[in-house]
Amino acid sequence: MGKYYLNYLDELESEAIFILREVWAQFQNPVILFSGGKDSILITHLAKKAFYPSKIPFALMHVDTGHNFPETIKFRDDLVTELNARLIVGLVQESIDEGRVTEEKGKNATRNALQITTLLDAIEEHKIDCAIGGGRRDEEKARAKERFFSHRDDFGQWDPKNQRPELWNIFNGKYQEGEHFRAFPISNFTEMDVWNYIKRENIAIPSLYLAHQREVVWRSNSWIPNSEFLVLEKDEEILTKKIRFRTLGDITITGGIESEADTLEKIVQEVSSMRQTERGNRTDDKRSETAMEDRKKQGYF
Amino acid sequence: MEITNNQLLRFTTAGSVDDGKSTLIGRLLYDSKSIFEDQLEAIENTSKQKGHEGVDLALFTDGLRDEREQGITIDVAYRYFTTPKRKFIIADTPGHIQYTRNMVTGASTANAAIILVDARHGVIEQTKRHAFIASLLRIPHVIVCINKMDLVDFKEVVYNTILKQFEEFSSKLLITDIRFIPISALLGDNVVHRSEHMPWYQGGPLLHTLETMHISSDINKVDARFPVQTVLRPQREGFLDYRGYAGRMASGILRTGDEITVMPSGFTSVIKSIGGPSGEINEAFAPMSVAITLEDDIDISRGDMIVRSKNQPEGLQDIEVMLCWLHNDSAKPRAKYSIRHTSNEQKAMIKEVIYKIDINTLARKADDSQIDMNDICKVRIRTTKPLMVDSYRENRVTGSIILVDDGTHETVAAGMIV
Numbered sequence: 001m002g003k004y005y006l007n008y009l010d011e012l013e014s015e016a017i018f019i020l021r022e023v024w025a026q027f028q029n030p031v032i033l034f035s036g037g038k039d040s041i042l043i044t045h046l047a048k049k050a051f052y053p054s055k056i057p058f059a060l061m062h063v064d065t066g067h068n069f070p071e072t073i074k075f076r077d078d079l080v081t082e083l084n085a086r087l088i089v090g091l092v093q094e095s096i097d098e099g100r101v102t103e104e105k106g107k108n109a110t111r112n113a114l115q116i117t118t119l120l121d122a123i124e125e126h127k128i129d130c131a132i133g134g135g136r137r138d139e140e141k142a143r144a145k146e147r148f149f150s151h152r153d154d155f156g157q158w159d160p161k162n163q164r165p166e167l168w169n170i171f172n173g174k175y176q177e178g179e180h181f182r183a184f185p186i187s188n189f190t191e192m193d194v195w196n197y198i199k200r201e202n203i204a205i206p207s208l209y210l211a212h213q214r215e216v217v218w219r220s221n222s223w224i225p226n227s228e229f230l231v232l233e234k235d236e237e238i239l240t241k242k243i244r245f246r247t248l249g250d251i252t253i254t255g256g257i258e259s260e261a262d263t264l265e266k267i268v269q270e271v272s273s274m275r276q277t278e279r280g281n282r283t284d285d286k287r288s289e290t291a292m293e294d295r296k297k298q299g300y301f
Numbered sequence: 302m303e304i305t306n307n308q309l310l311r312f313t314t315a316g317s318v319d320d321g322k323s324t325l326i327g328r329l330l331y332d333s334k335s336i337f338e339d340q341l342e343a344i345e346n347t348s349k350q351k352g353h354e355g356v357d358l359a360l361f362t363d364g365l366r367d368e369r370e371q372g373i374t375i376d377v378a379y380r381y382f383t384t385p386k387r388k389f390i391i392a393d394t395p396g397h398i399q400y401t402r403n404m405v406t407g408a409s410t411a412n413a414a415i416i417l418v419d420a421r422h423g424v425i426e427q428t429k430r431h432a433f434i435a436s437l438l439r440i441p442h443v444i445v446c447i448n449k450m451d452l453v454d455f456k457e458v459v460y461n462t463i464l465k466q467f468e469e470f471s472s473k474l475l476i477t478d479i480r481f482i483p484i485s486a487l488l489g490d491n492v493v494h495r496s497e498h499m500p501w502y503q504g505g506p507l508l509h510t511l512e513t514m515h516i517s518s519d520i521n522k523v524d525a526r527f528p529v530q531t532v533l534r535p536q537r538e539g540f541l542d543y544r545g546y547a548g549r550m551a552s553g554i555l556r557t558g559d560e561i562t563v564m565p566s567g568f569t570s571v572i573k574s575i576g577g578p579s580g581e582i583n584e585a586f587a588p589m590s591v592a593i594t595l596e597d598d599i600d601i602s603r604g605d606m607i608v609r610s611k612n613q614p615e616g617l618q619d620i621e622v623m624l625c626w627l628h629n630d631s632a633k634p635r636a637k638y639s640i641r642h643t644s645n646e647q648k649a650m651i652k653e654v655i656y657k658i659d660i661n662t663l664a665r666k667a668d669d670s671q672i673d674m675n676d677i678c679k680v681r682i683r684t685t686k687p688l689m690v691d692s693y694r695e696n697r698v699t700g701s702i703i704l705v706d707d708g709t710h711e712t713v714a715a716g717m718i719v
Binding site: 004005006007008009010011012013014015017018021022024025049050051052053054055137138141144145160161163164165166167168169170172174175176187188190192193274275276277 | 307308309337338339340376377378379380381383387388390402405406409410516517520522530531533534535537539540543545547548549554576578579586588589590592603627639641642643644697698701702703705710711712715
């Protein structure tokens, strides 16, 4: 008799594939929210497996803040070509130009919160009824409350007090006109699981995750990369350090860490000994105790 | 981290508001070194602001603004930790008045339930309710943690009395694996580390129990059930004739060459190939997600079920179900709902309430047909077309259903087929 149980990575993979297929079966026009970060890359990889030998049936949707790492955009375009997938881009710059959102000012200005409007506009414009995201419950305390199938009202809002109960493996994706869903197939992956899985499957990731010599400035307790959007304060100086990023967001707010991890093996090693959470270097989460919850209630993914 | 016993164990915690549920989870995470420094700093600060002495470990679990303000848990949250032996998923459920609904939500996928008992109070109504729901949901393993042992001077006699109380009443329940552990979540006795205060207790601490519990048999490996989620038709070079049935094994094992029957049509064929996540495989078992191809072209779509010809579920239109009502709006008599069973969806009507369970006394009430939130009752449901069902006792996946209100689209009830 063989071994009739799955190890935890296989079980997480199987669960995610099941959910991706449920999304495809229950919705008319679902897309993958693709940011070029490791979680959305992982989702895309799992979608490839879920529908093989068919091509991946979802369009990739990128909410582009305009403040990107150039490598992220190249990675995105290469992947779209490889998959022969459709790419939908929602531009935050357009939302600003149209006067639908107002850009923040000051040293810590970011376009992070502005994404919400652009995302909801794109969902409406393209009649998207389910946006698949790479959110994980271990990331943040508000995310820990997230369902696999997360209902959003016609303003795109999440109501943590009124979530649909989710029982067994039966997912209810019914919605009223104007409402939509977010789906989170890798909810049960932790950061460590993601890296172990990426390593096991040898999934290509942007080189930003690997340690390289980079120009950075020390700000808000982390190394913020030098870019055309960076406004240097008087007491700040640009240094060159061996840096890698644990998460990728806007180039203006993504803090890197000093690291020697320049291979997937070394990343797995490093992450397993980390004493700080992954989002500890995201200044957007440091704004208040409930920053993520507040953004999610407004429609953030 | 290399995980040696590399399985995934899902567990839920149950207990009333002050039984120390959040503290226990906080303690598990803290003592197993699963808490990051920045998280610890954040709760140290909050503890200070609130004027607590030391660190309030319960603060780890309450993430929402309202939860932190009110000091209660509003909704199920999921927590993760990994030890060198296993990966764990905790469904952290609220203990307050909405307990039934929340416990059902957290428990439906759990391998194990931890039921907390306050050593000072012993087995109370709430304990019985939790044990009953765990039994109803057929959670394979139940661990009764007798907490706050520090407040009863770690006395063995207290532990033994509670153990006896619990065993007496639980003999009527359908729980096959019950364990008892005396703990102090506050001080960390017998949670991750063995207690020095209770040398009379011979068993292992809670974490050890969770790490070594045998869970491979929790899934039914006998009855092959494959609900079809969607059909893959690639229409591309090399795969022009490919027709794959995508789904996840609900239970049992299917192999290439197996004779199968497609329900409800009754057509038969033979399994030609099985595509796993990383390529062709010879056998698929629960809970693997695969794509199956057959020797013959048969009309199969979402909602159908592939089973082994010699072992078929029953096709039923009149189904007896233990129903747990989840929604604020009460059940409307003879109203139609959508019923979801695996990937199949039909219309259904609650024809009859056979009895309702008084959750406080566990007595059956035959003359009460009103179904409100948190009610548990046995009902007869009539569906428009037959569903391919197993009893929940045999199969948690093909034995469960949900009801969806067609007007609001809300999930209003969860049901276990009797």
